Amino acid sequence: MQTRAASLPLMCLVTALAGFVVTVLLPALPLVRAPRTLTEELRRGYAVYLREGCAQCHTQQVRIPEGRFGVVARSGDLGEASRLGDYAHLNPTALGTVRIGPDLARVGSRITDPEELLRLLREPHRRTPPGRMPSYAYLSDAELRALVAYLMSLK
């Protein structure tokens, strides 16, 4: 009985460690990383996304209760709930913690015209109704196009 009581904390520790290895550590290892990798242009776009702090306002995580239900413009267009593997190829990740602007995890499914996204980044005040999105017109054309390409890849 005493031996069982003594081994209980050890069992808990081993279980917790095994859970951590299987669910967190293994998916993060390069060998089992999702095959989806960023092309050179997408990598440049993602770098701009990180550098300009887009994650300060936009999340990239659709939570379970809002999957297929959440709204950006129309009912359900927030997309399916995000999965663990969606981020396996990213270093660093940009899940974000607060939504001042809409979630971008599936933005490429909502906006199908890259030019529309480009206009939104350059002249957000021309949108109707005008939102709170700041202008990114100070970015170079190449940087803007890379950013748009990256955003369009989020589906």
Add this chain to the structure above:
Amino acid sequence: MLGWMFTDEPWSPSRRFLYLGAAWGVLAVLHELAASLHLVFPGIFGDVSWLSYGRLMATARDLWIFGFCSNLLLAALLAIVPSTVREPLWGVRLANLAFWLWNLAELLAWWDLLRGISRGRLWGEAPPSVDLLRLAAALVVLGSLVRTVRAGKRGDPVAWLGTGSVTGLVVVLVLGKGLFTPGGNPYWGIMDALAQAFFRQGLGWLWLFGAASAVALSFTGGRLNAGNGNSSLALVVLVTTAAFAPFSTGSEFIWGPVPFWTQTVGAVASVLLLIPVASTAAGVWRALEGQWARLSESPGLAFFPVGSVAFLFGALGSGLASLLGPARIAGLTLWTEARTALLLGAGAGSVALGAAYVLIPAAIGRMLISPRLAWWHFWAWTGGWFLAVGALLLAGLVQGAVWATGTVPFGHGANAVAPYLATRAIALGLVALGQVAFCWNLFLTADSGIEVPAGERDLVLAV
């Protein structure tokens, strides 16, 4: 020059950390004010890259945590640890070295983040070179404090808590930022998301809350003769914070794309963090019991109950938001920002300012020149944060309610919170005015305050 930089004058490290903490505090709140104006008047700063919202927010947060709060809390720790163990600070020159390293790192972080040079992480964005400078400074301070505690004439849990919080800072920097591989970020995918969350939670709980708790318990206990009781509470804070804070990481992702067990562990740890927070609040309020009138004598002391209440409500909000039901409504809304404002702004910031005011006579050697201006600072600060947190909490609830309908477009919800964001900007304006008043008061005090006799400087902190 080197003699001046690395002087062995006993109060020099605390004094220097105090001066620069005050200066960074003004810059931090001005950056945050500018960022909040972006959300009220989009396009207000035109197309200036270094004034864009994302860069301003990242810089403001870095300046607030590492520049303002950390400098003032380090100033206080370097004073209270020697005072509680009744032993002069070991390695004053080394503590001065830590001061230069820490603030050189802050200067570089400010410059880099505004120029868009970052690690691309939500909070810990400064480049690795800055992090390595910060780590070196933290290790030097830790070494100095540990040697002082070991040489001390009495063991005191407040000193252990203060030293433990610096240890927490070192651990958070190394693990949260992956500094064990200086060549780059070793974390990928969800592991990186959890590491970033560990960095945010660890910085808030293990470092800022731990240090703030030690400072608040020490200063209120010492000044109001409740030292022994507060020492036992410090032990409770030390043990429970160290036990629960590292596991609260998963609470940031309730219903999110991380393994469910990390969410459960995070939620439980997040609720249990109420224990150290309530212990700190109990220590501060017990010390004040029956002596509330003494608060009116010292604006510095008045900051401590404000800080402890802010921590209490912040922890309560975090615990609540980590439960499955409330998380559906409050998750990812501006409620998150409200909790951050409570814990890092009103909580850690208030205790840091309280410590600064109490330290002034000892560290600078002059009496505060204008208590009246200090009271203006106190009311602008307290009123500002009350308004900002209230506005953000309400905005979060509005957002959550709109999202829960499943029919109202996101833009409508975003427009509905516009008045709350405007209120937050006004509130930050108040906080900024208070910070400027503090700096001005500090400058006038250093320039022409009444001198405190050399023999009495230590008595200010007598515990």
